[in-house]
Amino acid sequence: MGSTMAEKILASHAGLETVHAGQFVEANVDIVLGNDITAPIAIREFEKLAGDGERLRVFDPERVVLVADHFAPNKDIKSAEQCVVMRRFAQQQNLPHYYDVGCMGIEHVLLPEEGLVVPGDVVAGADSHTCTYGALGAFAAGVGSTDIAVAMATGRLWMRVPETIRIVYHGELQPWVGGKDLILHTIGQIGVAGARYMAIEFAGPAIDALSMEGRLTMANMAIEAGAKAGLFAVDGTTRAYVDGRALRPYRSYRADPDALYARLVEIDASQIEPQVSFPHLPENSRAASQAGDVPIDQAVIGSCTNGRLEDLRAAASVLRGRHVGPGVRCIVIPGSQRVYLDALREGLLEVFVKAGAAVSTPTCGPCLGGHMGVLAAGERAVSTTNRNFRGRMGHPDSEVYLAGPAVAAASAIAGRIAHPDEV
Amino acid sequence: MTIQGRVWKYGDNVDTDAIIPARYLNVHTAEELAPHCMEDIDAGFAEAVQAGDVIVAGENFGCGSSREHAPLAMKGAGVGAVVARSFARIFFRNAIGVGLPILESAAAVDGAEAGHQMEIDLEHGQIRNLTTGEAYQAEPYPPFMMEIVQAGGLVPYTKRQLDAGRQGREVR
Numbered sequence: 001m002g003s004t005m006a007e008k009i010l011a012s013h014a015g016l017e018t019v020h021a022g023q024f025v026e027a028n029v030d031i032v033l034g035n036d037i038t039a040p041i042a043i044r045e046f047e048k049l050a051g052d053g054e055r056l057r058v059f060d061p062e063r064v065v066l067v068a069d070h071f072a073p074n075k076d077i078k079s080a081e082q083c084v085v086m087r088r089f090a091q092q093q094n095l096p097h098y099y100d101v102g103c104m105g106i107e108h109v110l111l112p113e114e115g116l117v118v119p120g121d122v123v124a125g126a127d128s129h130t131c132t133y134g135a136l137g138a139f140a141a142g143v144g145s146t147d148i149a150v151a152m153a154t155g156r157l158w159m160r161v162p163e164t165i166r167i168v169y170h171g172e173l174q175p176w177v178g179g180k181d182l183i184l185h186t187i188g189q190i191g192v193a194g195a196r197y198m199a200i201e202f203a204g205p206a207i208d209a210l211s212m213e214g215r216l217t218m219a220n221m222a223i224e225a226g227a228k229a230g231l232f233a234v235d236g237t238t239r240a241y242v243d244g245r246a247l248r249p250y251r252s253y254r255a256d257p258d259a260l261y262a263r264l265v266e267i268d269a270s271q272i273e274p275q276v277s278f279p280h281l282p283e284n285s286r287a288a289s290q291a292g293d294v295p296i297d298q299a300v301i302g303s304c305t306n307g308r309l310e311d312l313r314a315a316a317s318v319l320r321g322r323h324v325g326p327g328v329r330c331i332v333i334p335g336s337q338r339v340y341l342d343a344l345r346e347g348l349l350e351v352f353v354k355a356g357a358a359v360s361t362p363t364c365g366p367c368l369g370g371h372m373g374v375l376a377a378g379e380r381a382v383s384t385t386n387r388n389f390r391g392r393m394g395h396p397d398s399e400v401y402l403a404g405p406a407v408a409a410a411s412a413i414a415g416r417i418a419h420p421d422e423v
Numbered sequence: 424m425t426i427q428g429r430v431w432k433y434g435d436n437v438d439t440d441a442i443i444p445a446r447y448l449n450v451h452t453a454e455e456l457a458p459h460c461m462e463d464i465d466a467g468f469a470e471a472v473q474a475g476d477v478i479v480a481g482e483n484f485g486c487g488s489s490r491e492h493a494p495l496a497m498k499g500a501g502v503g504a505v506v507a508r509s510f511a512r513i514f515f516r517n518a519i520g521v522g523l524p525i526l527e528s529a530a531a532v533d534g535a536e537a538g539h540q541m542e543i544d545l546e547h548g549q550i551r552n553l554t555t556g557e558a559y560q561a562e563p564y565p566p567f568m569m570e571i572v573q574a575g576g577l578v579p580y581t582k583r584q585l586d587a588g589r590q591g592r593e594v595r
Contacts, residue, residue: 024565024567024568037448037451037490037492038489038490038491040451041451041491041492041495044451045578048578048582049578049581049582049585051585051586051589054589070448071448071449075449076449078449078450079449082449082451125489126489126491127488127489128487128488128489128513130489142489142513143489143513143516144489144491144513144516144517144520144521145491145517146491146517146520146521146576146577146578147516147517147520147577149578150577150578150581153581153585154581154585158567192436192483192486193436193482193483193486193509193511196483196509196511196512197512223513226483226486226511226512228512281436368440368445368448368488369440369444369445369446370445370446370448374446387438387440387487387488389438389440389441389487390438390440390441390463390464391440391441391444391463392440392445396444396463396464
């Protein structure tokens, strides 16, 4: 019996010939990641691991990455103090990969871009969207703060080898359809717990043709189906993205043709229209054309899901020469300083500003109702982020509708949820 | 270890934004987080919950963010254990990691109503609904995970290994 991608990567990192789904292993971790919300707890727990009178060092300063992105630039005094905890720790431990305001990005946009994560890695991140790096062929899983405390100290972490669902996408994508639409549709099919404790392998002709940005968007939302990881095989698209960025040599893993899967799902991607997920679960997806009359107060374009250059291009192509509708606040958040600069050079930021949108420095801000676009009671946002749980973007009686950047931009113009062809 | 308290019952897919809204993630101690536990889905919870009370819920409890603040807020509020039909995996990891007892038992969930008295024998995974008199057996922890639970969480478990190594003994 062959092995899945997850089984192969975990076996190699556990020093074992093969592993099988359900097995517990202790895996070597290539990258440990924390942010301004999760790192303060991790640092507190890390200090507890020190021996008497010992100043504990991280297992490898090159492998610990800390990013101030959630409530940074600091939204209030308490957030500022949390950033201080992380900044001090980075200084004490001489961490070269500490990213603060001015050089940072939203972590899951930043790490692939900087070549910090490479194919074949095992990544433990104290952020649920760590699964984003599966797009590069890495086994990347969100874990808790205590988990990364242990991984920072030992370079190792316990893992349960997951079962895998293989999802195969056939056909060519319709205009305006991207990775976001594929993943929202998929979560609608399998449900928010459809891949609980499992890995997903994304495959098929439509995936082969998908850009790296589209794959990062899909892997990012694997967690919204409950998955531990969402993996893509390494191909020419991956290599074109990774080569020239990778800070370390990398290894490609492919699933064996006779690998054992928990479930096989086939999807005709040519039938998928631009999607919208209604409140309050990502699985409530439907075609944007079937949304009905849903007026909106705010549109957010950005996040670890859709804050990359391709996403901003899609939004700009809809907004160019048009204007955000009356009473709508449109907030565009490039995912990293590099994306910001590229968008600036391409003239995309000018398109957004002329269209009446606000352009922000990189931050997770509004996605989790932190800052930079929090909703009042009764307000409604269409957002390219990843979660539409109750109260996610602000008041418990506000609503979030998830969509890709083209639908979000079209909705900002129309003042209601709209298909890009409508504007 | 025996836990006894009143049942607080919730449905499927209770997410971590419901357990502790992100607007309170600018603090990170159990004491600071506790007053906001479950605030957006059950505003009276944090004030009324008593030490040892049990949260009983449906499928996929704790889905969403990786915030360890969720089990910490519950611990701070006095929650003795969570019994659910199933747990989201990061929440499961975090609960084990910080030593919040969690058990899976669909039958115990189906048989419990808000306000029932529940007693849990953690070591044997036994759940008793004292109001109805029914008893249930939860899914056992895998042996490896039981070691972490018995050590009091992942940090004490790891510290024991590291200390053994520091004393020159062989570490697993």
